[in-house]
Each structure stands twice: as structure tokens, then as C-alpha cells.
Amino acid sequence: MTVATIASELAAHPSILGKLDISGATRALGLTGASVGQPGDDAAALPRPEGGWDLFAAEAFIPAFVADDPWFAGWCGVMVNLSDIAAMGGRAVAITDMLWAPDAAAAAPVLEGMLAASQAYGVPIVGGHTNLRAPALNLSVAVTGRAQALISSFAARPGDLLIAAIDLRGAWRPRFDNWFAAADAPAARLRGDLALLAELAEAGLVRAGKDISQGGIAGTSLMLGECSGCGFEIDLDRLPMPPVTDVARWLRAFPSFGFLLSVSPSAANEVCARFADRGLAASVIGHATSGTAIDLVQGDARATFWDWQARPYLALGRGQPVQEAHHA
Known part of the structure; x- marks a missing residue:
């Protein structure tokens, strides 16, 4: 291809x-990139009087995904929220869930998945909402956290190197583009891997980044570039990826542990080494540019995936007339 x-x-x-689809809700709510918490990041960041930030994030899940793989959807309800907090340089504090199901039997595997992830990552589920008389299975999960130093979606700068850090010790889940690397991982490893993001932020090694979420490396780099007012050039030959994997699928895949970090060239080697010390694949896959496009390159071949100035994606970048916000 x-x-x-x-x-x-x-x-x-x-x-x-x-x-x-995000713009409809944010217009109705009157949210902009200048709203409290700076919508557009992986979590809302609210300054604490004594220093640091309170973090708040939430995720809702595609109904077809929840119905198809309810246990994994429950696990993901916890996992992706914890990833959002880590992507901000934070540590998660507590989780709440909102679950709708036709009956208790339908809800059971979702709850089992959430409980398993909560125990594995060591973050408690402290409440929520349950309706066991709903016409279909639906799930939403929220999380709170705290950070002493932020990793921001708005802080990438031209000249930064773009690092992809991904846990490749996993396998594909059926049907959807989900790479699951946490199934058999020891709890201590899962917790330590997520804690590494806060450690990098507090050490001043990482100032900008996002977790690789729905849309994969491609969509996440687009959101990071647009929010920061820059472009990215991504070298397809430098992607950390499992063997015998289709590049196009990997670029849109949702890994259970994956982050894009925009760092100064002087910090790149140390950042990659810290991930490698934990058995996580991390490599420089490109760099930030002064343009507005996400360009894919492979050898002499080059193509633009998306130009956020020509076609706004979240419309939350620095200096843009903001009309949309993103619940990351």
C-alpha cells in the first residue's frame, strides 16, 4: 500500500x-478552548490553591463495542480514563461509572471488567449510576486525578521530536482495532508504567503529549498538532509496532498503553530510555513542523493525511477562532 x-x-x-461530531455538543454548551479547564486536553486541569492541578476526565463507549465485548468494555472504561490522567502528567485518584443494561445478567460482565481493571491498576471505583431496566447496554466512566507538572496538548513546538511509546506485549482484540497489552501483565507493572508519565513531567523531560486514543497515532497526532498550532511529519519506517502488522491499521489502532510525546531534541534519548527500562517500545517517529499538516513519509514518498488549517478537526489551536471543544 x-x-x-x-x-x-x-x-x-x-x-x-x-x-x-464533538462540535455539536460544545456549541450547545457554549464551550471554547478558553473555558475553565482548557477543553481540548486529555483531562480538564483545574489549578489547586496550594499548587498543582486537579484533573477530571470522562469517557463514553460506542454501544456496538460494549455489546460485542462487554468484559473488555468494562476494563477499557477504567483503563482509558487512567491513561487520560497519565497523559496529563497526573496520577489517578478515583473512578465513577454510569451503566445502563436491560438486566443484571447483561450488566455483569461489564462490572466484572471494571472491577478487574480497578484492582489491577489500584484505583478505586467510588460510586456512579446504574440502571438495569434500560433498552440496551451503555457505559460511561469518569475519573479524577492530580498532577504536580502538566503534560499539555497545547505545548508542542516546531523543532520538537515526536516520540511514540507503546506496550507491544499484547494482541489484537476481535473485530475492533484494539491492541490489548494488559491481559496478563502483573499489577505492579501496569501501575509503574502509567506512573512513568508523571515522573517524566515532574523531571521536566516532557511538556506536550497525548495518549493514543480512538483514531490511533494518526488521529492523536492531528489533535496534538492542531491544539499546539503546529504540524507533524511522521516516518512510517520508524513506528514501534508488532511484527506482521498492517501499517494503516496500526496508525488508527487504539493500544491499551500508548502515548505520543512532543519533546525537545535534548530530552529524546532519555525519554526513550526510561520507557525501554520498563520493557516499553519507544522511538522518535518524526518531528513537529511550523506548518499545519500531518504528513506521512516513507523513504522518498510523502503524503498529507490531514491539514487542520484547511479542514479544522477540533478547532482548539493557539490563535484559532475557537468554536469547538473536545472532551478528550
Whole structure:
């Protein structure tokens, strides 16, 4: 598959286009990138009087995904929220869940998945909402956390190096583009891996980044670039990825542990080494540019995946007339 074909297929894929739905809700709520908590980041960051930040994030899940793989959906309800907190340089404090199901039997595997993840990551579920008389299975989960130093979606700068850090010790879940690397991992490893993001932020090694979420490396780099007012060039030959994996699928995949970090060139080697020390794959996959496009390159071939100035994605970048906000 050519680079141009990969770029065009990604730009038309539902996992990328789904983020465009955000604008309706944010317009109705009157939210902008200047609203309290700076919507557009992986979690709302609220300054604490004594220093640091309170963090708050929430996720809702595609009903078809919850119905197809309810235990894994429950696990993901916890996991992706904890990833959002880590992506901000924070540590999670507590989780609440909102669950709708036709009956207790339908709800059971979702609750089992949430409980398993809560115990594995050591973050308690402290309450929520349950309805066992709903017409279908639906799930939403929220999390609180705290940070002493922030990793921001708005802080990447031209000249930064773009690092992808991903746990490759996993396998694909059926049907959807989900790479699950936490199934058999010891709890101590899972907790230590997430804690590394806060350690990097507090050491001043990382100032900008996002967790790799729905939309994969491609969509996440687009959100990071647009929020920061820059572009990215991504070298497909430098992606850390499992063997015998289709590049196009990997660029849109949702890994259970994955982050894109925009760092100064002087910090890149140490950042990659700290992930490697924990058995996590991390490599420089490109760099931030002064443009507005996410360009994919492979050898001499080059293609633009998306230009956020020509086609706004979240419309939350620095200096933009903001009309949309993103519940990351």
C-alpha cells in the first residue's frame, strides 16, 4: 500500500471522522478552548490553591463495542480514563461509572471488567449510576486525578521530536482495532508504567503529549498538532509496532498503553530510555513542523493525511477562532 493510499484511507476512516461530531455538543454548551479547564486536553486541569492541578476526565463507549465485548468494555472504561490522567502528567485518584443494561445478567460482565481493571491498576471505583431496566447496554466512566507538572496538548513546538511509546506485549482484540497489552501483565507493572508519565513531567523531560486514543497515532497526532498550532511529519519506517502488522491499521489502532510525546531534541534519548527500562517500545517517529499538516513519509514518498488549517478537526489551536471543544 502506498503512502498516499494510507493517508487517504485514514482520512476517510470512521475512527478518525468520529471526532468531528464533538462540535455539536460544545456549541450547545457554549464551550471554547478558553473555558475553565482548557477543553481540548486529555483531562480538564483545574489549578489547586496550594499548587498543582486537579484533573477530571470522562469517557463514553460506542454501544456496538460494549455489546460485542462487554468484559473488555468494562476494563477499557477504567483503563482509558487512567491513561487520560497519565497523559496529563497526573496520577489517578478515583473512578465513577454510569451503566445502563436491560438486566443484571447483561450488566455483569461489564462490572466484572471494571472491577478487574480497578484492582489491577489500584484505583478505586467510588460510586456512579446504574440502571438495569434500560433498552440496551451503555457505559460511561469518569475519573479524577492530580498532577504536580502538566503534560499539555497545547505545548508542542516546531523543532520538537515526536516520540511514540507503546506496550507491544499484547494482541489484537476481535473485530475492533484494539491492541490489548494488559491481559496478563502483573499489577505492579501496569501501575509503574502509567506512573512513568508523571515522573517524566515532574523531571521536566516532557511538556506536550497525548495518549493514543480512538483514531490511533494518526488521529492523536492531528489533535496534538492542531491544539499546539503546529504540524507533524511522521516516518512510517520508524513506528514501534508488532511484527506482521498492517501499517494503516496500526496508525488508527487504539493500544491499551500508548502515548505520543512532543519533546525537545535534548530530552529524546532519555525519554526513550526510561520507557525501554520498563520493557516499553519507544522511538522518535518524526518531528513537529511550523506548518499545519500531518504528513506521512516513507523513504522518498510523502503524503498529507490531514491539514487542520484547511479542514479544522477540533478547532482548539493557539490563535484559532475557537468554536469547538473536545472532551478528550
